[in-house]
Amino acid sequence: MHLLIPAAGMGRRMGSDRNKLLLELLGKPLLAWTLLAAEAADDIHWIGIMGQPDDWSDFKAILAEVSLSKPVQLIQGGETRQESVYNGLQGLPPEATRVLIHDGARCLATPQLLNRCAAALQNCSGLIAAIPVKDTIKVVDETGLIQDTPDRRQLWAAQTPQGFEVQRLKRSHEQGLNSGWKVTDDAALFERCQLPVQVVEGEETNLKVTTPVDLAIAEFILRDRLAKNHE
Numbered sequence: 504m505h506l507l508i509p510a511a512g513m514g515r516r517m518g519s520d521r522n523k524l525l526l527e528l529l530g531k532p533l534l535a536w537t538l539l540a541a542e543a544a545d546d547i548h549w550i551g552i553m554g555q556p557d558d559w560s561d562f563k564a565i566l567a568e569v570s571l572s573k574p575v576q577l578i579q580g581g582e583t584r585q586e587s588v589y590n591g592l593q594g595l596p597p598e599a600t601r602v603l604i605h606d607g608a609r610c611l612a613t614p615q616l617l618n619r620c621a622a623a624l625q626n627c628s629g630l631i632a633a634i635p636v637k638d639t640i641k642v643v644d645e646t647g648l649i650q651d652t653p654d655r656r657q658l659w660a661a662q663t664p665q666g667f668e669v670q671r672l673k674r675s676h677e678q679g680l681n682s683g684w685k686v687t688d689d690a691a692l693f694e695r696c697q698l699p700v701q702v703v704e705g706e707e708t709n710l711k712v713t714t715p716v717d718l719a720i721a722e723f724i725l726r727d728r729l730a731k732n733h734e
Contacts, residue, residue: 504546504547504548504601504602504603504621504624505547505548505549505550505551505595505596505599505601505602505603505669506541506547506549506550506551506602506603506604506605506617506664507550507551507552507553507578507588507591507592507595507602507603507604507605508534508537508538508541508550508551508552508553508604508605508606508607509553509580509584509587509588509591509604509606509607510522510524510534510552510553510554510558510562510580510607511553511554511555511558511580511581511584511587512524512584512608522554522555522558522561523608523712523713524537524607524608524610525558525561526712526718528610528712528718528721528722528725529722529725529726529729531568532561532565533607533608533610533712534552534562534565534607534610535565535568535569536610536611536725537605537607537609537610537612538550538565538566538569538571538575539569540610540612540613540614540617541571541573541605541614541617542569542571542572542573543614544614544615544617544618544621545614545618546617546618546621546622547573547603547617547621548573549573549574549575549576549596549599550571550573550574550575550576551575551576551577551578551591551594551595552575552576552577552578552607553578553579553580553581553587553588553590553591553594554577554578554579554580555579555580556579559577562577563577576594578590578591578593578594583685584606584687584688585676585679585685585686585687585692588604588676588689589676589680591604592669592672592673592676595669599669600668600669600670601624601625601666601667601668601669602666602667602669602672603617603620603621603624603664603665603666604663604664604665604666604667604689605617605663605664605665606663606711608711608712608713609662609663609709609710609711609712610712610721611706611708611709611710611721611724611725611728612632612662612663612664612706612709613706613708613709616632616664616705616706616709617664619703620632620664620666620703621666623666623701623703624666624667627699627701628667628668628671628698628699629665629666629667629668629671629672629690629693629698629699629700629701630665630666630667630700630701630702630703631661631662631663631664631665631666631688631690631700631701631702631703632661632662632663632664632665632702632703632704632705632706632709633659633660633661633662633702633703633704633705634659634660634662634704634705634706634707634709635655635656635658635659635660636655636658636659636660637655638655639652639655640652640653640655640658659702661688661690662705662706662709662711663688665688665689665690667689667693671693671698672689672692672693674696675689675692675693675695675696675698676689676692678692678695678696679692679695708724708728710724
């Protein structure tokens with residue numbers, strides 16, 4: 504399975520003026536933890552990282568430190584996640600038929616989740632990792648008034664990895680580009696193209712590190728995980 508990692512964003516909500524994936528979690532950059540999970544996932548055989556050239560020297564230093572056995576390709580990212588994934592798809596090897604896309608900021612995803620999504624993708628054309636929503640969700644208008652309370656039994660919080668047939672995803676991105684669609688994940692492109700997307704149960708610990716609070720929570724989860732692994 505081929506894996507693309509969007510890693511071209513800045514850490515503005517983290518209060519940082521640099522790529523947040525270079526911020527450290529227990530002595531390693533966030534990106535390093537993501538790469539270590541990919542290395543430990545038996546079903547991942549190739550990794551592409553979409554980033555800005557200004558970060559490539561740092562990315563190469565991380566790659567040298569984690570010393571992966573799998574081939575890694577650095578691919579120029581875009582101004583948005585959507586543009587970065589589009590570029591990543593163009594950078595896939597010709598033999599790639601299916602691809603997982605995993606946000607580098609979800610640095611606590613386990614190898615088991617990556618393997619589970621890779622296996623499920625053999626039997627469908629599109630999928631996302633997601634978890635059921637626990638909170639009651641309110642639909643609120645621009646004035647702050649509640650308009651609706653959807654049934655949370657039908658609500659899932661989207662995560663990554665997301666996985667797709669390469670050619671279908673490429674066509675979806677082309678259609679999105681031609682139609683001016685602006686989306687925050689690849690599943691939304693599939694949905695707009697009337698293509699089915701399956702849900703694979705994700706992990707509660709697979710949070711996206713976006714703010715300093717997220718980083719503190721991620722540290723707690725990782726310390727607990729590492730302690731259990733050494734018991």
